[in-house]
Amino acid sequence: MIPAIFDYVRPSSLSDAVAALREADEEGKVIAGGQSLLPLLRLRLAYPEVLVDVSGLPELRGVRDDGDSLLIGAMTTHYEVIRDPLIQAHAPLLAAATATVADPAVRHRGTIGGSLAHADPAGDLPAVALAMDGVFVTSAREIPARDFFTDYLTSALEPDEILLGVRLPKAYTGWGFHYEKFHRTAQAWAVVGVACLVRRTNGEVAEARVGLTNMGPTPVRAYAVETAVADGPASRQAFQAAAQDAPDGTSPPSDLHGSAEYRRHLAQVLTARALAAAAGA
């Protein structure tokens, strides 16, 4: 299909962009790579009056070393994320998950900011940001990841708020990592995904972080699993036992690609696999 009529602006300063959104009075929408927004417009599931293109804003560009954290600009494309040396050094989990997104054409256009702001629980990056306790830096404030994803396709961003980037702590540098994506075809979205970080000491698991993709209206942290594996053996048996808790507190959807029951089962199997891969077990 083709979209309904809309206006388009491409401001070159952040203040102009915010002003344009404010002026649109909730009928405006930020557009970054357009890879999620344009399909919605084309299917006429969204009717914004103005698209505010943020690709001209310098504040949204680049990956910066900020001491304790990396600040990844919202306009950084998936393609750039996968290849960025700072991200590879300090957040390889993000690069690994991003490499599973869609296909090369989408990865060259789609951005990390758009993926996160879109707040699709089936998207691969929200669970990573959540697992890594990322902080969302916006034109107005900073929002911790656990407060950012509020509902299905809904974030804490106000209609006139622009995401500048996401701050990922360097605390996970050197941790074992793995993103386990289960999808039916190479280009399909995750039925379930598991983002996992493991810190090992003396052959044991010291601590772990586990984020789940598509196990509810928002990405979910599997805290029960994290607790169960902490200070335990890095064995497949232990991971399998701990992974039984993965579906706790989730409310996965039932759709064409899997029922809620199946997703709960998958969460267990995939979490065990992700933990094992991240721990090198």
Next chain:
Amino acid sequence: MSEIAPEAVAEQVTPSAPDATAEVGRARRRTEDARLITGRTNWTDNIQLPGMLHVAFLRSPISHARIARIDADAARARPGVIAVLTGADLAGEQGSLPCAWPVTEDMVLPDHPPVAVDEVRYVGEPVAVVVARDRYAAVDALEAVDVDYEALPAVVDMERAIEEGADLVHAGEGTNKSYTWVFEAGDLDAAFRDAPVVIERRYVQQRLIPTAMEPRAVVCSAVGDEYTLWSATQIPHILRLMLATVTGIPEHRLRVIAPDVGGGFGSKLQVYGEEVVCLLLARRLGRPVKWTESRSEGNMAVHHGRDQIQRLSLAADRDGRIRGLKVDLLADMGAYLMLVTPGIPLLGAFMFNGIYKMDAYSFTCTGVFTNKTPTDAYRGAGRPEATFAIERLMDELANELGLDPLDVRRRNWIRHEEFPYDTIAGLTYDSGNYEAATEKALRLFEYDKLRAEQADRRDRGDPVQLGIGVSTFTEMCGLAPSRVLGSLSYGAGGWEHASVRVLPSGKVEVVTGSSAHGQGHETAWAQIAADRLGVPFEDVRVLHGDTGISPKGMDTYGSRSLAVGGVALFNACDKVIDKARRMAAHLLEADEGDIEFSGGSFAVKGVPGQARTLQEVALAAFAAHDLPKGFEPSLDSEATHDPENFSFPHGTHLCAAEVDTETGFVRIRSYVAVDDVGKVVNPLIVEGQVHGGLAQGIAQALYEEAVYDEDGNLTTTTMADYLVPSAADLPTFTTDRTETPATTNPLGVKGVGEAGTIASTPAVVNAIVDALRPYGVDDVPMPCTPERVWRALTAVRRGSAPPGGAPGPGAGGGLGSTEGTPGPGAGSGLGSAGGAA
């Protein structure tokens, strides 16, 4: 059972080494591809005509409803809108869309207006049409058309639809049954009486959505009383006749052009309402119009494929010999009968027996109306369904008897020395060699090695199990001998036409009635003509797909182009040579009987140096200064070929699939396809057809399904929900050929367009079931999604305990066999990402 040394069998059918100078047999790259792939060509949507208006269709969002009222005033008032027409506005001129295949005399054939008038019967059925100055204005105006629907009960389930008192799709017809068609041969009762083994199964052929790369598009112009309609169609010739019949526009005033067409797979073998409406609009408005569909629109409104419920009973002896087969089908017609809707399942009627001998066979098919998109031809059309059934049953029989699936097949198949063979279904298979194709496939596949690995995984209780699937298929294609079509009440014949024009410069134009839409005719036809006429490949141009240029044809479907249209070309070339020989004899002052033609040159027998090339003869004929007595000054010739029989390609396909028993994920590890398509004109094109066919057949096994909810809403309208696999999801295919030439055409060719699709679906499902057999699983419904595989396992786990040695619930540690497979696709093919990419 007679055993023949495999090597001896294989030698007879090894593809002939190509003659270095010959065009036929050469793996030429397709000359049309550069323009098709870059899109700098005549796709219908690329056509721009002066003053052209744009058309959009408002489609029903409800599967079954009465149209109480349509208010289009607001839409008409929108900027840029030229006209908004409802079904009622068009009622006087739109007619009813044709069905050319009344399969029984009492078939129920409901009226099918291109735009619904009082009732809608499927989601996606047109209810109004907007014409505007541009496409945006047209699509925007759709939202301003206000329709009041009074919902009627939706008929969604075929089995319930034929129960007494069921809600009706067409209330006026009093039934949801369109027809029941029966075929019987041999004494079925005798075959089943006291049969030591009877296998009974119910298989579902899910509904599929043909997904051509190019969506449908139509452009139509009216100049005076001359109409030209461009359409992304497979059938310009049939379409022209049908449009003339439906609209009353005289056939000779209507020209239909299929410009470059980006795939069809049967979906463009249709007379669509949109085509009729565009023609009517051009006539009403006196201006050219264009309509191009969107993908999500197409998913609802392009006819669908498959959708059958099969009840099957097979009787056999203890040694595995088949005694009889009973097939009882319900075939979903959808809401209306379109061009060949009712006949599609019947194309399978002659194929359920496959390559096997048996004493008795019975086939019954009931066509059922439902409130869904109409079904019709989709790659293979009836034959994939039949092949699936028999090839799945052969595996079930093998399992029942504790035999290797290949042994059961060997005990039943027609042996190569038995050809030509009259089958139980009444066809005569002219040629084939199932032994040779199978032996070759087994060698390429490393069958024994994979069986050993399978046994090992079973012993270890590996959570990733290996299954091996066999499909030894044949198909009837090259549609079709006209007398056979007549006996099946089909509305037309099955001939094909070709003409050859030798231009004064000696260049050659080949005109074919086959209508290529991605198959590579422009290359293959030029190869045939170049060889036959002895002219360079580059000197031949192939014209097609335009009733103004190629006035006669039966178009492209049913793997018929080469086996029927290629033969017509071959015959037309021979007529050119006959004429040219006479002319050459005259020029050389020799007796016609002394003229020898070879390598494009006519020479006098035994007189070296005395020769004329075809080009010289063509120029002389053009000048016409000096002609033989009574000779018409032209070498141009034409031929219409009606095949004496179908062609019967066959092959052996072997699939090895890894099944992750924890997630249900299936990964195809290796796939071997050895096909026998007779003589080959261009091996590269054959290879391409096999690859694409395999992808489509595997897609039915694993990925694709048109899903309707209980209210009749199609839920798979986008490609995020209707999963079409890409190369990334498919293994590297191993393909090879054996070659038993067809004996019923001079080229020795059989069709190849559908072979891969027909063969591969059962090979994949057989592999999955084979992997899970030790758990007690004997079927997984298609598509075998991970969840369905997991559920099949869960169901048997909840039931009885698995047999000894097989991994039980939760056995194996639950992590899959991920050893030594780094990065994406860790063992179970899950595309997991370890480490930075």
